[in-house]
Amino acid sequence: MTDISARDLPLKDIHLAAGAKFGPFAGWNMPLTYPAGVMKEHLHTREHVGLFDISHMKLFVVSGSGAAAMLAKACPIDAAAMPIRQSKLSFFLNDNAGIMDDLIITRLGDERFMVVANAGNAVADEAHLRAVSANFNVVLEPLDRVFIAIQGPEAAAVLADAGIDTGGLVFMNGFEPRANWFMSRSGYTGEDGFEIGLPEADARALVEKLVTxxxxxxxxxxxxDSLRLEAGLCLHGNDIDASTNPVNAALLWAIPKELRETGTFIGADALRAAIAAGATEKRVGLKPEGRQPVRGGAPLVDDDGNSVGRVTSGGFGPSATHPVAMGYVRADLAKPGAAKLFAEVRGSRIPVEVAPLPFTQHRYFKG
Amino acid sequence: MSKTYYTEDHEWLTVDGGVATVGITEYAQEQLGDIVFVEAAEVGKQIKKGDTAVVVESVKAASDVYAPVDGEIVEANDALSSDPALVNSAATGNGWLWKMKLADEGQLIGLMDEAAYKTHIG
Structure with a gap:
């Protein structure tokens, strides 16, 4: 099942030796499952620690006297006001306030930031950052790193026992613990955890130690994917994309209130208009009745069969122990219990409830 | 034990008195991963070879299981509604998917035996 046009991870040999089955994702051959299987892997992460090779994601260092101002243009973020070590979720918006990508931005120093971007958007993101940077005194440096996520309630203990200093990080903080390393306390599972970007040789030594x-x-x-879906976290390309704005996507919380009103970031006018108009549809959690999963792409209809939305991600939640999904519904239906909805799957209608997100409570370490 | 037949789509069937029991192979269940739901076969339905008889859902995706021959579905495996993981743990046993009355036993001739199937999956 290897896609020959896709790129291999630097640690491919380690995943092969661990028994991984590979499949293509965002231009990369990625380990999809290991011999334990998705269900056990998911539950192991929630109970202990999961190691994820996320080297498909792209790291950029933005530095220079104009770094904060450039990021405040490219993203709806007050980069100059961020304390050193703070990480923030933000977006590249287009002129319609559509979400071109979602990113994690960490302030590393007075004039130095780390931007972590999605694999599928890495090329477009780099071009976008370069275009915006033309008007600022900044250096944009795409990094070549292995990127490992260590996720789960025992993540801090496992790293400590491996002799890795996590620098007293709390959730959504990051720093450079040594030359060419980047570490943040963040992730995509809803659990406590860390993400570490580091050179390949260092990564080999680190994971060799961790797997013992x-x-x-x-x-x-x-x-x-099942972990992030239970945690209610968006997958760009599924749950958010250039046609969805932060108002409809229920992600306005990531944009500071003052910026919504007075910001001059790209897409600011369109965002203000979208806020003034109100959400036309809203991203919500969806809980299918019974055991049958509903998948991304399934239409949502009301009792009379009228279209009221769509499922954007769906599957089975091993920790929730029932099917879980998210999607968009008409704004007036976006409250738990507001209406009886159905997902259309292979010609039959599966009742779904609008459900609060996340499906499994976040267990971040906030200090 | 009656002879087991196999298809290129990784189904197995055994035939007893003109009724075939159909399931997916060990190879197929391994490829699919953890099964969380099986859409029950529709008893009484006439199906043609290649029609979708059952849909199995893993954590990640839905997969069609095709009728290996023509016939009428006479029984669905009710145990799978409460324990769909039987398809993983007992793919060629208690994890069978449906039983069908064969329209033409001659169609069995076109199917693979175990040795041919083993060659097919490599």
């Missing part, structure tokens, strides 16, 4: 700890095991992309 029986609390830690490799987790594939399939469980990464």
């Amino acid at each position: 700890d029986e609390r830690a095991q490799w987790i594939g992309l399939a469980a990464r």
Whole structure:
């Protein structure tokens, strides 16, 4: 099942030796599952520690005297006001306030930031950052790193026992613990955890040490998806894209209130208009009745069969122990219990409830 | 034990008195991963070879299981509604998917035996 046009991860040999099955994702051959299988991998992450190779994601260093101002133009973020070490979720918006990508931005120093972008958008993101940077005194440096996520309630203990100093990080903080390393306390599972970007040789030494700890095991992309879906986290390309804005996507919380009103970031006028007009549809959690999963792409209809929305991600939640999904519904239906909805799957209608997100409570370490 | 036949789509069937029991192979269940739901076969339905008889849902995706021959579905495996993971743990046993009355036993001749199937999956 290897896609020959896709790129291989630098640690491919380690995943092969661990028994990974590979599949294509965003131009990369990614480990989808390991021999334990998606269900056990998912539950292991929630109980102990999952190791994820997320080297498909792209890291950029933005530095220079204009770094904060450039990021405040490219993203709806007050980069100059961020304390050093703080990480923030933000977006590249287009002129219609559509979400071209979602990103994590960390302030590393007075004039130095790390931007972590999605694999599928890495090329477009770099071009966008370069275009915006033309008007600022900044240096944009795309990094070539192995990127490993260590996720789960025992993540801090496993790293400590491996002799890795996590620098007293709390959730959504990051720093450079040594030359060419980047570490943040963040992730895509809803659990406490860390993401570490580092050179390949260092990564080999690190994961070799981590896998000797029986609390830690490799987790594939399939469980990464079920974990993030239970945690209510968006997958760009599924749940958000250039046609959805932060108002409809229920992500306005990531944009500071003052910026919504007075910001001059790209897409600011369109965002203000969208806020003034109100959400036309809203991203919500969806809980299918019964055991049958509903998948992304399934239309949502009301009792009379009228279209009221669509499922954007769906599957089975191993920790929730029932099917879980998210999608968009007409704004007046976007409250739990507001209406009886159905997902159309292969010609039959499966009742779904609008459900609060996340499906499994976040367990971040906030200090 | 009656002979087991196999298809290129990784289904197996055994035939007893003109009724075939159909399931997916070990290879197929491994490829699909953890099964969380099986859409029950529709008893009484006439199906043609290649029609979708059952849909199995893993954590990640839905997959069609095709009728290996023509016939009428006479029984669905009710145990799968409460324990769909039987398809993983007992793919060629208690995890069978449906039983069908064969329209033409001659169609069995076109199917693979175990040795041919093993060659097919490599």
